[in-house]
Amino acid sequence: MKHVAVLGAGLSGLSSAFHLSRLHPNVRITVLESQKRAGGWVRSTRVSLPENYGSVLLEAGPRTLRPNAQSVLELVNLLGLKEQLITVPKTSPAAKSRYLYIPPDHGTSYSGLQQIPSSFFSFVKSPLSSTLVAAVAQEALKLNNRAKGVEDESVDSFLRRRFGSRFAETFGSAIIHGIYAADSRNISVRAALPSMWDAEARGWGSLVRGMFMSVKKPQGQAYDAGNVPQLMDGVSVYSFRDGMETLTRALDSHIRMRPNVQISYNAPVTSLASTEDGFAITVEGGRTVEASHVVSALPTPILHSILSPTLATTEVNKVGSLTANSTSSVHVVNIVFPGPPCSIHPAGFGYLIPRPPTGYPSTSPEPTNLGILGTVFDSCSLADQDTEARNPHAYHTAKFTKLTVMIGGPYPLPQLPPYLSSTEVPQGVDRKTNSLPQYMQTVLEQLAAHLGHWLPTPLYWRIVPNENCIPTLSPGHLERVDELQGYLDERLGGRLQVVGAGIGGVSLGDCVEAGRTVARRLHFQ
Numbered sequence: 001m002k003h004v005a006v007l008g009a010g011l012s013g014l015s016s017a018f019h020l021s022r023l024h025p026n027v028r029i030t031v032l033e034s035q036k037r038a039g040g041w042v043r044s045t046r047v048s049l050p051e052n053y054g055s056v057l058l059e060a061g062p063r064t065l066r067p068n069a070q071s072v073l074e075l076v077n078l079l080g081l082k083e084q085l086i087t088v089p090k091t092s093p094a095a096k097s098r099y100l101y102i103p104p105d106h107g108t109s110y111s112g113l114q115q116i117p118s119s120f121f122s123f124v125k126s127p128l129s130s131t132l133v134a135a136v137a138q139e140a141l142k143l144n145n146r147a148k149g150v151e152d153e154s155v156d157s158f159l160r161r162r163f164g165s166r167f168a169e170t171f172g173s174a175i176i177h178g179i180y181a182a183d184s185r186n187i188s189v190r191a192a193l194p195s196m197w198d199a200e201a202r203g204w205g206s207l208v209r210g211m212f213m214s215v216k217k218p219q220g221q222a223y224d225a226g227n228v229p230q231l232m233d234g235v236s237v238y239s240f241r242d243g244m245e246t247l248t249r250a251l252d253s254h255i256r257m258r259p260n261v262q263i264s265y266n267a268p269v270t271s272l273a274s275t276e277d278g279f280a281i282t283v284e285g286g287r288t289v290e291a292s293h294v295v296s297a298l299p300t301p302i303l304h305s306i307l308s309p310t311l312a313t314t315e316v317n318k319v320g321s322l323t324a325n326s327t328s329s330v331h332v333v334n335i336v337f338p339g340p341p342c343s344i345h346p347a348g349f350g351y352l353i354p355r356p357p358t359g360y361p362s363t364s365p366e367p368t369n370l371g372i373l374g375t376v377f378d379s380c381s382l383a384d385q386d387t388e389a390r391n392p393h394a395y396h397t398a399k400f401t402k403l404t405v406m407i408g409g410p411y412p413l414p415q416l417p418p419y420l421s422s423t424e425v426p427q428g429v430d431r432k433t434n435s436l437p438q439y440m441q442t443v444l445e446q447l448a449a450h451l452g453h454w455l456p457t458p459l460y461w462r463i464v465p466n467e468n469c470i471p472t473l474s475p476g477h478l479e480r481v482d483e484l485q486g487y488l489d490e491r492l493g494g495r496l497q498v499v500g501a502g503i504g505g506v507s508l509g510d511c512v513e514a515g516r517t518v519a520r521r522l523h524f525q
């Protein structure tokens with residue numbers, strides 16, 4: 001019997017195991033996960049609030065999905081999750097109103113929270129419009145300035161080349177903070193913005209021209225999504241009543257029930273060696289698993305560390321690209337304030353903060369600047385996760401407001417306080433000093449400065465350190481992936497497949513799609 005070992009039970013590993021078990025019911029599948037749970041960076045927790053505030057659903061990682069990822073809609077259908085969906089309409093403020101926070105020392109004539117123009121009214125009002133209009137108008141008239149033979153470049157250099165430096169520094173750097181928590185000068189444009197790269201080529205050097213030219217859409221694959229795509233009509237983003245972990249928990253439970261799948265938790269892989277007819281996989285503690293095929297959904301540096309010691313010196317170079325990308329670490333700070341969202345922040349998605357004009361500090365953060373990348377106004381999109389806030393007028397009437405501050409990425413990470421949540425602070429300490437840890441005091445001071453007003457003492461807060469959570473897909477990434485997969489296919493006959501955020505893209509949709517594709521790519525004679 002053929003036996004596939006899936007390494008890692010984050011979303012990519014779970015999706016691989018799910019689709020493998022569906023497509024190949026006669027193949028044995030073993031999932032090896034280093035942690036005590038599946039789901040990787042997707043973690044949703046319901047926390048009880050003090051007094052009579054009820055409970056709140058908090059996300060430590062990704063919080064929303066976009067409806068364009070067909071492979072995720074398929075999972076929603078196949079796993080029976082339709083009843084648990086929470087959708088955010090395109091007409092809601094959370095979809096329409098997005099902000100940039102421009103610090104006073106940014107070198108612009110305007111500062112503070114500025115709405116990114118999305119309607120005629122906001123366009124007339126927003127000082128950002130002048131930067132946008134000038135950049136877009138000039139781009140359409142600019143000659144082709146992509147140097148011959150250039151196969152990739154950074155998002156920053158691409159946007160600078162086409163839209164000018166102000167646009168790249170203000171919008172480009174902020175968007176890349178929101179997706180990769182990284183410096184836009186280190187992110188591959190072909191990996192991050194492939195449609196823009198293609199539009200430039202299509203429009204004889206102009207993205208704006210290229211956007212107006214029709215593209216032949218590739219024949220869509222058939223996804224078994226039932227009526228879920230119809231439920232997504234007019235939807236901007238979506239999640240689930242019990243948070244994003246609904247998806248990974250459902251995958252985990254489904255896979256565990258399949259007769260051909262076995263999942264081992266607390267089973268970190270320490271070595272992966274190819275043998276005559278497959279692989280010998282060593283798990284911490286000494287257990288060896290023999291498999292005919294391997295799907296690695298591990299972070300690429302970890303795959304490198306378990307694979308390279310088993311290779312000959314000449315071969316180690318060939319898999320060197322597994323360590324070519326660095327990773328970003330982010331402190332996710334969930335805060336719950338008493339009072340309705342309208343008393344805390346403007347209606348909208350949240351805000352992103354561009355890169356400082358002087359660049360990122362290289363040493364530990366200044367006491368007054370923790371390196372905030374942006375803030376998400378969770379109550380505006382995900383209030384339905386919290387019973388007490390679930391009503392159409394929640395923005396004005398909810399008892400509490402939840403938001404998330406994102407810290408770190410290209411900034412040096414601040415030192416964590418001794419207590420990582422308000423419930424961990426020993427009662428005596430809190431009562432005596434009646435104060436928050438310095439870290440949280442600074443977060444609240446900075447947040448108040450961004451929002452332009454005083455903030456009440458939070459009902460609850462927690463800091464979740466996410467070490468190395470997002471790979472920085474640097475220029476040349478796609479080419480390196482092609483070379484790596486080519487080498488592995490040639491050397492191992494396609495029996496080792498590599499998936500995951502560090503290979504096929506960092507969005508949840510990318511991860512699910514990669515698992516689906518790998519199950520179709522593996523052939524068992």
Ligand SMILES: C=Cc1c2[nH]c(c1C)Cc1[nH]c(c(CCC(=O)O)c1C)Cc1[nH]c(c(C)c1CCC(=O)O)Cc1[nH]c(c(C)c1C=C)C2
Nearest residue numbers: 061062064066177178179181330373374375376406506507
């Ligand atoms: C831990 C923090 C994360 C930051 N980025 C990601 C995580 C998990 C991953 C990520 N964020 C977005 C995407 C794009 C995919 C997509 O939805 O198409 C990815 C891969 C976009 C995004 N960023 C934030 C939110 C709420 C979203 C969701 C979609 C949307 O409505 O646009 C907020 C946010 N994430 C990070 C920061 C610094 C930040 C700041 C507001 C880092």
